[in-house]
Amino acid sequence: MTPDRAERDKTDGVRVPPDAIYLDYQATTPTDPRVVEAMMPYLVQRFGNPHSDAHVFGQEASDAVERAREQVAALIGAEAREIVFTSGATESNNLAIKGASRFLKARRDKLVTVATEHKCVLESGRALIAEGLELTILPVERDGLVDLDRLRAAVDERTALVSIMAVNNEIGVVQDLAAIGAIARAAGALFHTDAAQGFGKIPLDVGAQAIDLMSISGHKIYAPKGIGALYVRRRPRVRLEPLFSGGGQERGLRSGTLAPALIVALGEAAEIAGREMGAEAARLADLAASFLARLGPGVTVHGDRTRRIPGNLNIGFDGVRAQDLMAVVPDLALSVGSACTSAEVEPSYVLSALGLDNQAAASAVRIGFGRFTTEAELRRAADRLRGAVAGLRAPGLQPVLERATSFMD
Amino acid sequence: MSSFVFLDHNATTPVRPAVIAAMMAVLGEAGNPSSVHAQGRAARRRVELARCQVAEAIGLPAGGDIVFASGGTEANHLALRGLKAPGRILISAIEHDCVRAAVPDAALIPVTADGLVDLAALERLLQGGAGLVSVMAANNETGVIQPIADVVRLAHAAGALVHCDAIQIVGKAPFDMAALGVDLATVSAHKLGGPQGMAALALAPKVPVRALTTGGGQEKGYRAGTENVAGIVGFGLAIEAAVAELDAYQRLAIMRDWLAARLLAIDPQAIVFGADAPRVANTLSIAMPGVKAETQVMAFDLAGIGLSAGSACSSGKVRTSHVLTAMGVPPEVAQSAIRISLGRDTNDTEIDRMIEAWATLRTRTARSAA
Numbered sequence: 065m066t067p068d069r070a071e072r073d074k075t076d077g078v079r080v081p082p083d084a085i086y087l088d089y090q091a092t093t094p095t096d097p098r099v100v101e102a103m104m105p106y107l108v109q110r111f112g113n114p115h116s117d118a119h120v121f122g123q124e125a126s127d128a129v130e131r132a133r134e135q136v137a138a139l140i141g142a143e144a145r146e147i148v149f150t151s152g153a154t155e156s157n158n159l160a161i162k163g164a165s166r167f168l169k170a171r172r173d174k175l176v177t178v179a180t181e182h183k184c185v186l187e188s189g190r191a192l193i194a195e196g197l198e199l200t201i202l203p204v205e206r207d208g209l210v211d212l213d214r215l216r217a218a219v220d221e222r223t224a225l226v227s228i229m230a231v232n233n234e235i236g237v238v239q240d241l242a243a244i245g246a247i248a249r250a251a252g253a254l255f256h257t258d259a260a261q262g263f264g265k266i267p268l269d270v271g272a273q274a275i276d277l278m279s280i281s282g283h284k285i286y287a288p289k290g291i292g293a294l295y296v297r298r299r300p301r302v303r304l305e306p307l308f309s310g311g312g313q314e315r316g317l318r319s320g321t322l323a324p325a326l327i328v329a330l331g332e333a334a335e336i337a338g339r340e341m342g343a344e345a346a347r348l349a350d351l352a353a354s355f356l357a358r359l360g361p362g363v364t365v366h367g368d369r370t371r372r373i374p375g376n377l378n379i380g381f382d383g384v385r386a387q388d389l390m391a392v393v394p395d396l397a398l399s400v401g402s403a404c405t406s407a408e409v410e411p412s413y414v415l416s417a418l419g420l421d422n423q424a425a426a427s428a429v430r431i432g433f434g435r436f437t438t439e440a441e442l443r444r445a446a447d448r449l450r451g452a453v454a455g456l457r458a459p460g461l462q463p464v465l466e467r468a469t470s471f472m473d
Numbered sequence: 474m475s476s477f478v479f480l481d482h483n484a485t486t487p488v489r490p491a492v493i494a495a496m497m498a499v500l501g502e503a504g505n506p507s508s509v510h511a512q513g514r515a516a517r518r519r520v521e522l523a524r525c526q527v528a529e530a531i532g533l534p535a536g537g538d539i540v541f542a543s544g545g546t547e548a549n550h551l552a553l554r555g556l557k558a559p560g561r562i563l564i565s566a567i568e569h570d571c572v573r574a575a576v577p578d579a580a581l582i583p584v585t586a587d588g589l590v591d592l593a594a595l596e597r598l599l600q601g602g603a604g605l606v607s608v609m610a611a612n613n614e615t616g617v618i619q620p621i622a623d624v625v626r627l628a629h630a631a632g633a634l635v636h637c638d639a640i641q642i643v644g645k646a647p648f649d650m651a652a653l654g655v656d657l658a659t660v661s662a663h664k665l666g667g668p669q670g671m672a673a674l675a676l677a678p679k680v681p682v683r684a685l686t687t688g689g690g691q692e693k694g695y696r697a698g699t700e701n702v703a704g705i706v707g708f709g710l711a712i713e714a715a716v717a718e719l720d721a722y723q724r725l726a727i728m729r730d731w732l733a734a735r736l737l738a739i740d741p742q743a744i745v746f747g748a749d750a751p752r753v754a755n756t757l758s759i760a761m762p763g764v765k766a767e768t769q770v771m772a773f774d775l776a777g778i779g780l781s782a783g784s785a786c787s788s789g790k791v792r793t794s795h796v797l798t799a800m801g802v803p804p805e806v807a808q809s810a811i812r813i814s815l816g817r818d819t820n821d822t823e824i825d826r827m828i829e830a831w832a833t834l835r836t837r838t839a840r841s842a843a
Contacts, residue, residue: 065693066538067521067528078514086503086512092699095500107488107496107668151543151670154698158686184688184697191687283699288500290543290670290701307685308550308575319571320546323663323670326704390510397503397510 081395085441088397089284089375089432090233090261095329096286096435102332103288106325125324132331139338140259140278141269142295148314149327152292153260154184155307156279157227159294159318160256161188163304164225164277165197172224172253176200178210179417180232185258189227197224206419207368208237216247223253230262230278234401234414234430235367236376238266245274254302260284260292264337265345265373270295276302282326286435287333291326294318344435348374351433351442358446362453366418366428375434378415380427381449384456389429392452396445398429478778478823482664482816483613483641483756489666489714492707496668499703506700507691516702523709527673530712531639531660532649536678540695541671541705545640545661546571548674550685551696552636552657553607557681560604563633565590565619566799567612572638573795581799582608587750588617588800590624599631606633610642610658614796614812615747616756618646625654634680640664640672644715645722645753656680660712662704666817667711671704718817725815726754728824732813733757735828740835744806746797755815758797760806761831764838769811776830780813 086094106128133144150156165175175189179201189199200218204210210228219226226248231238241257248255256277259268263278264285270278278295282288296302296317306317313319337344352374356365364380381389386400401412411425420428433442479487499519504512506520524539533539542548553562553575562579564572567588573579580598583591590608599606606628611618621637628635636657642648644665650658657680662671674695676682688697715722736759737743746758761769766782773780797807813827 065521065524065540065695066536067524067533078511078518080504080511080515084511088503088505088508088510088512091505091508091513092503094503095703097501100497100500104493104497107493151547151701152698154688155543155686158688158697182688183690184686187687187697288701288703289505289699290704308547308554308571319574320544323544323668323704325668326670326701394511397508397512399508399510 084395084397085445086397087431087433087437087445088399089434089437090236090430091399091432092283092289093286093434094436095288096333096336098336099287099329099332103325103329106328128324128328129322132327135331135335136280136293137295139264139268139334140275140295141271143298145315146295146298148294148296148317149322149330150292150294150318151290152283153258153279153281156281156292156294157182157184157258158188159304159307160277160279161185161225161227162192163306163317164254164256164302165192166195166305167303168224168254169195169197172222174198174200174220174223175225175227176202176215176218176223176253177227178202178204178229180204180208180234180414181227181229182233182258182260185227185229198222204417207371208232208235208366208414208418209368209371210239210244212240212243212247215244219247219251219253221252223248223251225254225256227256227258230257230259230268231266231373232367232414233261234412235378235418236261236372237367238262238371238373240371241268241273241275249274261373264334265341265375267341270297280330282330282333285333285337287329288326291323291330293330345374348433351437351439352377354439355431355442355446358443359450364424366415366420375432377431378428379431380420380424381429381453382427384453385426386429387426388456389449389452392456393448396448398431400429476777478826480778480780480813480815480819480823480827482819483616483812483814484781485663485669486666486816487818488663488668488707489711491714492667492711495710496703496707499706504702506702507689519702519706520700523705526709526713527660528675530716531643531658531675532651533675534651534677537650538676538693538695540674540676540692541700541708542674542696543670543672543701545569545638545659545672547685548659548661548672549638550575551674551682552659553605555682555685555695556605556634556636556657557683558604559634561602562605562607563595563598563603564607565609567614567796568607568609569613569638569640572607572609576607579607582606584799586801588612588615588747588796589750590619592620592623592627595624596627599627599633603628603631603633605636607636607638609638609640610648611639611646611753612747612796613641614794615758615800616641616752616814617747618642618751618753621653621655629654642753643712644719645755647719650675650677657682662708662711665711665715667708668704671701671708673708722817723754725817725819728819728821729755729757729815732824732827733759736831739828739832746800746802746810755819757813758810759813760802760810761835762806762809764809764834766809766811769809769834772834773811773830776826776833778827778830780811782811
């Protein structure tokens with residue numbers, strides 16, 4: 065982007081309100097202090113380049129990277145050497161989808177995905193059309209889940225790759241990965257899952273779920289932004305064409321100097337997630353239930369009510385526009401749709417894919433909570449929302465609203 | 474053992490304490506720069522401030538772009554593979570591995586015995602037509618500073634754009650993209666006191682580059698993926714500090730030259746590469762003839778000194794340096810070359826340790842040869 069002091073200064077006045085409640089855990093999470101502590105030594109003293117392992121510093125960094133690889137692998141039932149570190153889930157998705165499709169192009173030239181995937185998956189798929197591949201984008205049901213019969217019918221001997229996300233970033237629904245994996249495998253196609261929103265939150269097993277490629281994100285599970293991983297099956301071996309080549313790091317799949325501090329952080333975050341997943345899921349499910357109860361009637365939850373991660377609620381407040389709602393509760397960090405599309409005014413394509421009309425889609429807000437969200441915060445957030453919604457539904461409020469909205473802009 | 478002496482700063486250099494402190498603070502914040510709520514906008518502001526810091530440090534031409542990437546390799550790839558319709562590509566024979574790998578079909582511009590890109594040869598190559606010329610600003614192994622202004626003059630006259638891998642020069646010697654007329658430049662954070670896993674591609678206005686990774690439309694569509702906010706903040710602070718300290722950094726040249734003189738005095742057969750060319754202040758490429766570089770690296774490691782044979786990426790493999798080979802150094806000499814690269818905190822005691830270790834190794838190997 066063009067650096068522009070004036071542009072920067074426009075945001076000079078940005079102050080996070082002191083009583084702000086962060087409810088956007090699907091966009092990103094704060095880094096867990098335990099993770100910061102784990103990565104700190106690799107920023108401070110152990111500054112070796114992990115590829116010059118001839119000397120002590122390099123060796124320490126290299127050991128730390130390999131330990132992190134094991135920590136990440138352990139969480140998904142993989143082997144350490146099947147983990148390739150990347151700069152994040154977007155890169156992982158690009159590498160998996162473009163890399164596998166390009167490698168298999170001569171033998172299999174079809175790619176199957178679904179309409180509610182993250183933008184980077186859909187964009188990667190579209191980029192491949194220009195290279196002669198055929199892209200099938202399947203619809204989802206009203207609950208956000210893919211219809212397995214429809215998938216079975218779409219996957220054939222020409223299909224190189226089936227790419228279906230583990231957990232949706234906007235509505236939190238969990239796809240039936242084992243069934244999808246079995247369908248892909250039966251047709252001899254590879255199964256890639258974008259698990260950016262699932263890794264560390266729900267149990268994943270590359271064996272039981274027949275997953276060949278899995279994208280992993282750090283900053284969705286309390287590690288920093290800028291680190292991710294791609295699981296690449298070794299038996300039978302999945303081959304990829306790298307996005308960039310060079311020093312030959314990461315088995316030649318991903319060149320470039322690795323950042324030990326970031327990798328250590330991802331490993332630590334994975335280990336904590338594995339250890340605390342059960343208790344955390346139970347706590348968040350309780351929080352979600354009491355939050356919903358406190359909101360009262362006139363609320364629609366989008367996506368399947370049971371097959372979902374507990375830290376996400378995509379909620380429509382009947383008759384209230386989400387943007388109006390957000391304008392009157394600036395202390396609540398909510399979002400409409402995903403972060404990548406949050407500046408757009410179009411209704412969410414994910415909600416449209418569920419069959420919601422424009423008005424219903426425009427009334428939806430995404431509420432994401434997680435490890436550092438307290439019960440008190442959610443109580444206050446629910447009360448703030450209930451009050452704001454009641455106000456917005458009351459007649460004669462439009463002029464006030466206009467002012468509030470223009471102030472926000 | 475007394476403390477380890479790290480003389481491999483061209484591979485990576487410690488993160489500045491102020492940078493670490495700033496990054497720690499940012500890590501604790503929630504906020505995706507693409508989000509519109511206050512936390513998101515606060516993160517956006519941090520990213521845009523750093524973008525200005527990077528732009529000012531390298532003299533980005535007005536209206537140009539800074540694209541943050543996960544490292545030098547990615548940024549170089551974005552430049553060389555992302556440039557639309559580049560036509561024939563010329564790269565110097567001493568480019569980093571990742572540049573060579575990004576454009577394996579590129580024609581190589583030879584270098585002189587001093588390690589300087591051969592301008593007469595470049596002129597001849599340009600007559601065959603070219604759309605892009607890629608020459609690094611300073612070489613990672615020899616530290617030799619390339620005549621970029623001349624490269625740009627010749628390339629532009631022939632209608633070619635110029636990409637400059639400036640990773641090894643920024644923070645060590647002046648680099649001004651606008652003054653030089655460079656069209657694309659790569660700069661990396663961890664070579665100048667910023668964190669690993671962070672770099673930028675700088676683009677002059679209207680340089681047509683297409684993204685390698687597609688998705689959320691971040692970085693004006695040049696590079697998808699949630700921004701590494703803490704890394705970007707660290708990069709911005711580090712590059713600002715490094716460029717502000719450029720004058721002070723030049724003291725390393727005195728230390729480096731003293732070191733070279735002492736090593737040559739101990740072993741008159743030793744050869745310093747690029748000694749007659751302008752070099753960044755911290756780099757010394759030197760051969761101890763008759764002793765394999767791997768042997769030296771291991772011996773120095775045992776003596777508590779970290780340095781490398783050739784560049785870090787190739788130090789795991791036993792391979793003759795393509796840089797020295799391009800300078801016409803015979804293989805047996807090139808295979809005995811090591812790279813000593815000082816850092817901003819390197820002190821005289823550490824230099825003495827290096828001299829002592831070199832003398833010990835020279836005596837031991839001379840004895841075993843006899």
